[in-house]
Amino acid sequence: MRADRLVSLVLLLRQRGRLSAATLARELEVSTRTVLRDMEALSAAGVPVYAERGRNGGFALLPGFRTELTGLNHDEALALLVAGSRRGAQVFGLGSALASAMLKVVDALPESHRDTAAGVAERLLIDPETDLLSRRVVADEVPDTVVSEVRRAVLAGHRLRIRYAAVGRPPRWRTVDPIGLVTVRDQGYLLATRSGADRTYRLSRVLAAEELDEPAQRPDRVDLDRAWQEHSTRFRTGGDQVAVLVRVDPARREDLAGTALAVLAEAADADGRLRMEVTFQDPRHAEWALWQLATDAEALAPQWLRSSLRDRAAAIAARYGVSDDNRRVPAVPACLDRGHARD
Known part of the structure; x- marks a missing residue:
């Protein structure tokens, strides 16, 4: 240290x-x-x-003093500097180590390249904390003691005891065989097996962790990208997901697909609208996703979803149809309609 x-x-x-x-x-x-x-x-x-x-x-x-760090060309160092600006290092508890590594990378460059590399942060921004709508990206917060213990077990190939708080269940201890760590949109996940079955654990729900001395039961090599895809597929097709039949404006097709877990079927109607069968994580997720699309989409089935959206729209219309002193509120002028309100 x-x-x-x-x-x-x-x-x-x-x-x-x-x-x-x-x-x-x-x-x-x-x-x-x-x-x-x-x-x-x-x-x-x-x-x-x-x-x-x-x-x-x-x-x-003293002027002229220089440390010697070799083995990196300019492009390799630049790639590391760009990668180092990503917040994945924070998710895995490697923020301070990354900062130290970046100092070494910059110092390793020839004098002619050092100023260019040092200015990378001013010209390239990777994964900012807010998007164009000023919505803040909220990263998972995981205690350093927890993520360090998990990381050590993953890299050493040792079994791991974790106290895990699954959604809607009380926390409890379990022993797992860790396979790898994945970060997706600032959320960290542990891929592991438990009693031979594949499991995915969100790091922010790991309340405590303990690396064990015994070796993990896992293959010597792993294709982590493929393993993540397989875990994601099982997540999308299992549990309490609901299937919804939707008619949607083609211009909003990607918005619908982006919020759904999976697109099961898709065809074009005679009027040009798309008829899509999609799945959502649960009823609340389905109602939220369709509500975002307003009149650009219509849920055809199941009936409970149509009724829920109708009741919600009726409640909103009743709320805004009458002012506080019970007088009718005039209609919105055409110039302020959504189609004219922005470029």
Whole structure:
């Protein structure tokens, strides 16, 4: 741990120049006292670090000092820098390790490429925290102690005990054989087997984890992408999913398909509308998805869904049809109709 911190300290000084002890402590998440001790250790090891007194003082390296990190060409380092901006590292508890690795990558580049690589973050933005509608992307929060234990078991090939809180059930302990970790839209998942059966566990629902000494019962090699696809298929076709027959405007076809679990059948009607059979996770999911499409889609079956959407629309119409003082509210002018309200 201390050796990694000393390397990170040198790289910070190499890339940013003079830094105060307080700034270094904040970057390395240690105390200023620890930074001062580390500076003494670097000096004793022959690293040309020196201190400057005064209000604008701090620690710096003698000009020309350079660490040697080889084996990366410019394009490889650039690819790592772009990949490093993704938030998957945070999901798997590797945020601090990634930050340290990025310092090493930048320092490994030739002088002619370093400025270009350092400016990558200003020109390329991967997976921002909000979309174009300013909707915030909410990532799963998993305690570091939990995700670290899970990650160690996955990489070491050891069995794992987890205290898991399944939806609608009390938490309980179970022992699993971990296969791999997957992150999808800032949500982390553990693929594993339990008593020989495939299982998928959401990391945010793992309340505690313990790596065991015994080896996991799993194949030596795994195609994680294929395994995830198989788990996803079983999820979409099992459980309490509901099938819905829908007529939809072709322009909204992708919106419907994007919210459904699966498209089972699809055909065009004589009037050009699409007739699609799709599945949703449960009745609430089906009602929510069809409501988003408003009059661009019509649920043909099952009848309970048609009735639910009708009752919901009637309630909304009743709410907005009369003002608070029981006077009728005038109709919306045509110029403010949805088709004219935006470009």
